Amino acid sequence: DAGVIQSPRHEVTEMGQEVTLRCKPISGHNSLFWYRQTMMRGLELLIYFNNNVPIDDSGMPEDRFSAKMPNASFSTLKIQPSEPRDSAVYFCASSLALGTGGSYEQYFGPGTRLTVT
């Protein structure tokens, strides 16, 4: 398996521009997670989907952030308009959901390093 695939790997943009990050989960996984890593806050969950449905978006910082999962093999995280404080590494992860409300092992993509100037 190719693992979780993310694109682009690096993105540099100017404040105010729209940014779209993309993720392809591992085939067969039904849970998808978006995390953000910063020096100040560490790794934190932004949103996750189960069977393509958003379940918990409490980590999305504000309305400028939105995420979609139109099908089982693709998800996007969009920031519009972008701000310098959005600069971070954004990770996508996927796993199989457990019936008990948990999940099996999560696997992470290589991340997208976003710089907003």
Next chain:
Amino acid sequence: GIQVEQSPPDLILQEGANSTLRCNFSDSVNNLQWFHQNPWGQLINLFYIPSGTKQNGRLSATTVATERYSLLYISSSQTTDSGVYFCAVPPYNQGGKLIFGQGTELSVKP
């Protein structure tokens, strides 16, 4: 919410030395994962270990769920072991999202 604390925050070792990293968590969990973030930023799965002990080469991990801690052992460390080690736990019945500790930054000197 659940708190995850890792210790020590930083560790410097000479190549060949052994080390133990600790992860404490404040509430019951279904499972626990250990990751290694290498100098290129990739998060590499080390262990998925809800309880008990697992070994993978020079690395092993033990989770004592009833006492809410996990230990990661690195034996005969190598320079390629350098990076940040994270533990992460999913709060019970919250869909599997992971709460990460702040990490232990390990530097192995030749």
